[in-house]
Amino acid sequence: MKKFENKIAVITGGNSGMGYGTAKLLKELGATVIITGRRKEAIEKAANELGVHAILSDQGKIKDIVHLVQEVNDNFGKVDILFINAGISGTSSIELETQENFDNMMNVNFKGVYFTLSKFIPHLNDGASVVLLSSVLASTISPGLAVYSASKAAVNSLMKTAALELAPRKIRVNAISPGAIDTELFSKMGMDEAALAGMTDYLISLTPIGRIGKPEEIGQLVAFLSSDEASFITGSEHVIDGGSTLL
Numbered sequence: 338m339k340k341f342e343n344k345i346a347v348i349t350g351g352n353s354g355m356g357y358g359t360a361k362l363l364k365e366l367g368a369t370v371i372i373t374g375r376r377k378e379a380i381e382k383a384a385n386e387l388g389v390h391a392i393l394s395d396q397g398k399i400k401d402i403v404h405l406v407q408e409v410n411d412n413f414g415k416v417d418i419l420f421i422n423a424g425i426s427g428t429s430s431i432e433l434e435t436q437e438n439f440d441n442m443m444n445v446n447f448k449g450v451y452f453t454l455s456k457f458i459p460h461l462n463d464g465a466s467v468v469l470l471s472s473v474l475a476s477t478i479s480p481g482l483a484v485y486s487a488s489k490a491a492v493n494s495l496m497k498t499a500a501l502e503l504a505p506r507k508i509r510v511n512a513i514s515p516g517a518i519d520t521e522l523f524s525k526m527g528m529d530e531a532a533l534a535g536m537t538d539y540l541i542s543l544t545p546i547g548r549i550g551k552p553e554e555i556g557q558l559v560a561f562l563s564s565d566e567a568s569f570i571t572g573s574e575h576v577i578d579g580g581s582t583l584l
Contacts, residue, residue: 339367340564345413347405349373349396349453350423352383354520355470358552359420359559360387366560369413373405373423396423396449397441406456415462418563421450422470424488428481439484446488451495454510464507466563469496471512473578489514493574500572509571511562516578517541517549546579 346363350356351372364370364387372387374380375395384391390413394405409416424446427438450469461467474482475489493512500510517540540549558577561567576582 339365340560341418342367344368344417345409345415346370346418346420346563347373347409347416347457348420348422349394351389352376352379352391355515355518355552355555356420356422357383357387358554359422359556360389362553362556362560363418364389368418371409371413375401396421396453397444398449399452402449402452402456405453406460409457410460415460415465416457417462417465418559419454419457419461419465419467420470420559421453421468423449424470426482426485429484430481431483434484442484443488446485447491447495450492454495454499458503461503461506461508465509466567467499467503467508467510468559468562469510469512471496471514471574473514473516473576473582475514475574477582496574497572504571509562509567511571512574513555513558513562514574514576514578515550515555516576516581517544518555519549519551543584544579544581545583548579550577550579 341363346368348356348360351360352374356372360370360372370389371392372380372384372389373392373394377393380391380393392405392408394401425442427442429438454467469492471492472489474486475493496510496512503510558575562570
């Protein structure tokens with residue numbers, strides 16, 4: 338029997354990067370996997386490639402979250418693994434930040450995470466696992482990333498409170514804080530191939546292990562935190578960064 342057979346897993350932002358890598362692994366381990374995304378074509382393409390289910394949903398919109406929860410509940414029942422992964426990034430100095438960019442990032446990265454968790458709580462099985470995607474930038478400082486860092490610090494705070502509130506139901510809540518991972522994030526920010534190669538080399542130079550991480554390695558950590566082997570782990574942040582925060 339596969340580890341997650343008869344388990345229902347929901348992954349927000351599952352059409353690329355860490356969400357895609359996690360969906361692939363959880364499916365291989367036997368789970369029924371539902372991925373979400375806000376681009377219809379991308380989410381359907383990913384679902385077809387992975388052999389999983391797709392629901393169109395923008396984590397930055399409360400009405401989409403409500404619709405997502407209803408769709409999952411109607412079609413799959415209660416959830417055993419919830420990986421709230423969707424997020425956006427952007428750079429700006431504090432001085433030049435716009436209200437629009439601030440609101441967009443906070444709506445997806447914190448408000449969306451908060452209400453995705455909130456709305457799913459009644460539809461989680463007792464003993465379920467919730468994993469929130471944070472970042473090493475929640476606790477390290479980089480100029481130009483004030484809003485992003487603040488949104489991820491807020492996620493870590495939410496995770497701890499949720500772990501306490503949900504402990505009576507044996508629902509465990511943890512956060513994963515990746516360092517540099519090989520995803521589409523930088524290309525989505527408009528970087529060309531030369532800039533991407535330069536950024537990758539720069540990130541490798543900041544990582545003692547000598548490479549950047551792979552999306553499936555995030556999936557392996559999600560799988561562990563959602564397994565019986567991690568039944569005593571809750572309310573904790575798990576850094577996966579190749580040692581970059583040691584420098």
